[in-house]
Amino acid sequence: xxxxxxxxEKIWQKHIVHQEEGRPDLLYIDLHLVHEVTSPQAFEGLRxxxxxxxxxxxxxxxxxxxxxTKNRDSMKDEIAKKQMQTLKENCDAFGIPLAxxxxxxxxxxxxxxxxxxxxxxxxxxxxxxxxxxxxxxxGALAFGIGTSEVEHVLATQSIWQEKPKTLNVHVEGDLxxxxxxxxxxxxxxxxxxxxxxxxxxxEYTGEAIRNLSMEGRMTVCNMSIEAGARAGLISPDExxxxxxxGKEYVPDGEAFDQLADSWLALATDEGAEYDHRVVIHADEIxxxxxWGTNPGMCVPVSGKTPDLxxxxxxxxxxxxxxxxxxxxxxxxxSINIDHVFIGSCTNSRLSDLQKAASIVAGKKVSENVRAIVxxxxxxxxxxxxxxxxxxxxxxxxxxxxxxxCSMCLAMNDDVVPPGGRCASTSNRNFEGxxxxxxxxxxxxxxxxxxxxxxxxxxxxxNYTSVPS
Amino acid sequence: MQALQEHEGLVYPxxxxxxxxxxxxxxxxxxxIERTGFGQFLFYHWRYDDDGLKRQDFSLNxxxxxxxxxxxxxxxxxxxxxxxxxxxxxLDYGFQVVIAPSFADIFYNNALKNGIxxxxxxxxxxxxxxxxAQQSELVLKVVLEEQSITDRTxxxxxxxxPSYHKKKLLNGWDDxxxxxxxxxxxxxxxxx
Numbered sequence: 085x086x087x088x089x090x091x092x093e094k095i096w097q098k099h100i101v102h103q104e105e106g107r108p109d110l111l112y113i114d115l116h117l118v119h120e121v122t123s124p125q126a127f128e129g130l131r132x133x134x135x136x137x138x139x140x141x142x143x144x145x146x147x148x149x150x151x152x153t154k155n156r157d158s159m160k161d162e163i164a165k166k167q168m169q170t171l172k173e174n175c176d177a178f179g180i181p182l183a184x185x186x187x188x189x190x191x192x193x194x195x196x197x198x199x200x201x202x203x204x205x206x207x208x209x210x211x212x213x214x215x216x217x218x219x220x221x222x223g224a225l226a227f228g229i230g231t232s233e234v235e236h237v238l239a240t241q242s243i244w245q246e247k248p249k250t251l252n253v254h255v256e257g258d259l260x261x262x263x264x265x266x267x268x269x270x271x272x273x274x275x276x277x278x279x280x281x282x283x284x285x286x287e288y289t290g291e292a293i294r295n296l297s298m299e300g301r302m303t304v305c306n307m308s309i310e311a312g313a314r315a316g317l318i319s320p321d322e323x324x325x326x327x328x329x330g331k332e333y334v335p336d337g338e339a340f341d342q343l344a345d346s347w348l349a350l351a352t353d354e355g356a357e358y359d360h361r362v363v364i365h366a367d368e369i370x371x372x373x374x375w376g377t378n379p380g381m382c383v384p385v386s387g388k389t390p391d392l393x394x395x396x397x398x399x400x401x402x403x404x405x406x407x408x409x410x411x412x413x414x415x416x417x418s419i420n421i422d423h424v425f426i427g428s429c430t431n432s433r434l435s436d437l438q439k440a441a442s443i444v445a446g447k448k449v450s451e452n453v454r455a456i457v458x459x460x461x462x463x464x465x466x467x468x469x470x471x472x473x474x475x476x477x478x479x480x481x482x483x484x485x486x487x488x489c490s491m492c493l494a495m496n497d498d499v500v501p502p503g504g505r506c507a508s509t510s511n512r513n514f515e516g517x518x519x520x521x522x523x524x525x526x527x528x529x530x531x532x533x534x535x536x537x538x539x540x541x542x543x544x545x546n547y548t549s550v551p552s
Numbered sequence: 553m554q555a556l557q558e559h560e561g562l563v564y565p566x567x568x569x570x571x572x573x574x575x576x577x578x579x580x581x582x583x584x585i586e587r588t589g590f591g592q593f594l595f596y597h598w599r600y601d602d603d604g605l606k607r608q609d610f611s612l613n614x615x616x617x618x619x620x621x622x623x624x625x626x627x628x629x630x631x632x633x634x635x636x637x638x639x640x641x642x643l644d645y646g647f648q649v650v651i652a653p654s655f656a657d658i659f660y661n662n663a664l665k666n667g668i669x670x671x672x673x674x675x676x677x678x679x680x681x682x683x684x685a686q687q688s689e690l691v692l693k694v695v696l697e698e699q700s701i702t703d704r705t706x707x708x709x710x711x712x713x714p715s716y717h718k719k720k721l722l723n724g725w726d727d728x729x730x731x732x733x734x735x736x737x738x739x740x741x742x743x744x
Binding site for chain 1: 575658
């Protein structure tokens, strides 16, 4: 009998095009997602060398990073406009399908891949974006690449990759009520640090992971990169299969059943070994709030900012506190916020919006707070409107926007002003991420919603009943 | 890609850990569709204040480091976003070599694709160079072929780099051209 294998090894082996001693492996890529920011120079490189896109049929493009989330017909930013126009011209010239700003399938690239069923278990998926790890939720090997690699994949449909080490992140027990996938991944990064995954592909296992919806699994895998990992994934199961059934790019009938069987067979074998393993106990995790300038600088909502006498990298912590305008030993619930952003490839899916809406229903956003909701895709926006979520948000005082990356990285007009403080459902709290001088606190959609109402952080578990 | 055989240059010490690519090149400069001209925006918000004036408290603005071409930094350099604009900005500014105890995976690859040599070095040695370059002028000479770094006193330190990365840098090889030597195998894979 074969040695038990992890899903990572299984996918890897199935995709080796060429292998030789002392070199990385040449891996075939099943799906290449493209967006406007990291692709223009890659297409330019193809043109300069007279090369074509090898498999436009395995390539799919959308516009998300730069797109305005309101007044799309009268876009003012000429440079951004040109970048999007360039993507359109490149897709036309090279025959690549494109969901542009007016297209019904438009949305954040990591939201629409799964939504359309382009993302499937066992696939190798790349995109010029570090949050490509999101697609690992389906048991795909999905990782972010740079623009030179985008050009390489466009030209050859393959990529040179060093075989990664494997890391099992095992989550014992289940999450308590009001504690979400976002809290879980933030707690993992807070516990093990922002570089514990470097050089590894992580597989998340355990009861809490199994009990997560696909949306929750995407939130977890999305932030694998914030732990330094090349990719993060979860073995496919019935939850995965049920999510994908009926999606546009997935076959139906008997063909689907066969495909589903092959997906389930990818799951990590009993007894397979990883290079490293870490364990975290889900039942000990509280709702999390980041206080600093990287995602590992995070504490439970009942906690405080660090005590400078108790930390290892004192200078970095002091710098982070200074940037954030916080004192040491400051209780998290004492931090007042003035912005709330519900959106991003981490937390902009329908269930995220439903949960946030359930918190704000019938309440009003604090008068000092500007709050916006940016659905992850046009289709999610429509569905949310069908359910009346837009009305709930708007009546509470939230702005309801069009789909895009928006205030997660503030490339468009959705910017937190200097010194502004934002409770954000996004993935990065780096200096200036949401605007020059802006201060970001990473939280779950529920925590962001409650902070919007109260004007400061509160423990959402005591705030109101949370839907299960 | 430009080949890189050896490089001698002034060290700029950036004594910070987890320097993310958002700091290396902030997002407002990612809208350009060219590969060039990013150097002026390198570490933009660390170098300039809200009025576009140079910040006195950021050491890259110290004339002592004018012309620096070797960046020495703390752990996990280049974490975060996959933006290749980060190595483009470093290179365009004049940095040819980056030395740190560890690098984020995507940045490491992106640097190599652009002819920047990322050198992973033990933390103690990095800390020593950081301290030295903060106190006085530190010039290092990197010879890729023999995988060595030498200071002006003649003290020589060796470093590790995977042999295929070394070969590509030494020759300035284009990855795509290399891969296309294996095109039959790609075709065969697709027929499976």
